Amino acid sequence: MTRVPALLVTHADLAEALVRAAARVYGAVDDVEVLSNEGRSKESLEEEIAQRVERWPNGGIVLIDFWGGSCFTCGVSAARGREVVVLTGVNLPVLLDYLHNRDRFGVLELAERLQGKGQDSFRLRRSPAA
Amino acid sequence: MSWVLARIDDRLIHGQVIVAWGLRMNPRRIWIVDDAAAADPWERELLSSAAPDIDVRVVTVAEAAAHWREEAAAEGGAFLLVRGLGPARALVEAGAAVQRFNVGGIHYAPGRDKVHDYVYLDAADRDAARELLARGVELEVQDVPASRAIPLTALDNSLTRS
Numbered sequence: 001m002t003r004v005p006a007l008l009v010t011h012a013d014l015a016e017a018l019v020r021a022a023a024r025v026y027g028a029v030d031d032v033e034v035l036s037n038e039g040r041s042k043e044s045l046e047e048e049i050a051q052r053v054e055r056w057p058n059g060g061i062v063l064i065d066f067w068g069g070s071c072f073t074c075g076v077s078a079a080r081g082r083e084v085v086v087l088t089g090v091n092l093p094v095l096l097d098y099l100h101n102r103d104r105f106g107v108l109e110l111a112e113r114l115q116g117k118g119q120d121s122f123r124l125r126r127s128p129a130a
Numbered sequence: 131m132s133w134v135l136a137r138i139d140d141r142l143i144h145g146q147v148i149v150a151w152g153l154r155m156n157p158r159r160i161w162i163v164d165d166a167a168a169a170d171p172w173e174r175e176l177l178s179s180a181a182p183d184i185d186v187r188v189v190t191v192a193e194a195a196a197h198w199r200e201e202a203a204a205e206g207g208a209f210l211l212v213r214g215l216g217p218a219r220a221l222v223e224a225g226a227a228v229q230r231f232n233v234g235g236i237h238y239a240p241g242r243d244k245v246h247d248y249v250y251l252d253a254a255d256r257d258a259a260r261e262l263l264a265r266g267v268e269l270e271v272q273d274v275p276a277s278r279a280i281p282l283t284a285l286d287n288s289l290t291r292s
Contacts, residue, residue: 039237039238039247039248040237041235041237041238042140042141042142042144043140043239044237044238066145067180068143068144068180068181068182069144069148069149069180070144071145072180073141073142073143073144076176077176
């Protein structure tokens with residue numbers, strides 16, 4: 001299985017911070033690209049994402065912070081016509097699962113797995129009754 | 131009710147609009163006024179999908195101007211988004227009685243110079259701004275509700291000279 005590449009696109013420096021945090025848990029992180037929308041117009045952000053994803057010969061996953069923001073719309077536009085999928089709501093559990101499984105699945109299969117991981121990552125831990 | 135925010139922002143629909151303004155003002159409809167996006171079904175679907183719980187309408191300047199009064203009398207709040215000062219002027223010239231535009235983001239492009247962190251203008255932008263001001267339309271720079279609104283004329287005094 002070839003490795004599925006990933007690009008994180010977020011507000012401020014969240015993407016970079018997520019990769020740094022992942023490295024604390026996972027060890028050195030390579031082959032994960034990061035991008036911030038800070039100070040960018042729609043055109044500039046879309047162009048920057050497009051330049052990164054067109055280097056992926058077999059597609060890949062664009063991980064976005066939340067649905068509906070400029071990272072989302074520009075990511076979807078840049079992915080158009082390519083084997084590139086957009087997954088929103090990236091968090092540390094999702095990024096860690098990506099790192100552990102990026103060599104084991106195809107693009108869509110991995111993206112669906114990560115969606116499930118993200119959904120499962122929210123758990124309310126209630127204190128047991130005293 | 132109806133028009134509660136008319137915003138100039140080259141990102142059109144995005145996080146600040148949906149989260150910062152949207153959660154505060156709860157618009158029922160968002161009118162994205164953009165000739166290019168309105169002509170492209172793929173783009174219209176993308177922009178609408180960005181706010182799945184709100185009725186998003188992607189329309190041309192002419193369509194927005196034609197529906198302006200009807201929307202003004204409609205129930206629930208509405209947002210209006212345009213990409214730049216040029217389309218904002220075109221909308222007002224086409225008959226939309228916008229009293230105030232919130233200037234939320236006109237980002238750097240070659241030929242534009244900086245007047246604020248997220249506002250860059252070129253000669254055509256300034257012409258459009260002057261025309262809007264001459265028609266009595268207020269232009270207020272403000273990215274999110276929590277930050278202070280600054281008149282565009284206070285950031286670029288060339289706008290008040292003729």
